[in-house]
Amino acid sequence: MLKQLIAVTSLMFASVAAHANTLTVEFELPSFTTGDYHKPYVAIWAESKAQNQTLLLWHLTKRNEDKWLVDIRRWWRKQGRYGDTPDGVTGATKGPGKYSETLDVGDLSQFKLFIEVVREDGGRSLLKMPIDFSDNQERYHLDADKEIGAVTIIKGK
Numbered sequence: 632m633l634k635q636l637i638a639v640t641s642l643m644f645a646s647v648a649a650h651a652n653t654l655t656v657e658f659e660l661p662s663f664t665t666g667d668y669h670k671p672y673v674a675i676w677a678e679s680k681a682q683n684q685t686l687l688l689w690h691l692t693k694r695n696e697d698k699w700l701v702d703i704r705r706w707w708r709k710q711g712r713y714g715d716t717p718d719g720v721t722g723a724t725k726g727p728g729k730y731s732e733t734l735d736v737g738d739l740s741q742f743k744l745f746i747e748v749v750r751e752d753g754g755r756s757l758l759k760m761p762i763d764f765s766d767n768q769e770r771y772h773l774d775a776d777k778e779i780g781a782v783t784i785i786k787g788k
Contacts, residue, residue: 670726670750672703677762688706741763743761
């Protein structure tokens, strides 16, 4: 009986630990009234002392090489120029609307989450938030900026 209890308890802790390494990022891409509107590029990544990890990248996928990726300046300097664009997190650009993305941050527990939004013939927004899975804070909020609406980050959902 004791062995079964230990096994069940171990499985519960393992599933909680695996669940704790996700973030749900809720944000809005605003609508602009301009005749020359281009859908924005969006990059979300984690920076820690040990590593940088791309979590989401929305960009043009019509070509093998997307020459505009360098316009996501901070992401490009930290992550993009050092290797291939990660296939698992890429997607086509999205238009105005509300989005919710659940991201796997792996074994990262303390890092800065960056969100960069760039629009051709538009502006650029760079938001960042320190995230710490060892604290009791479950939600983080970032104020809206020129190219992105308010952002809510939820740990472990």
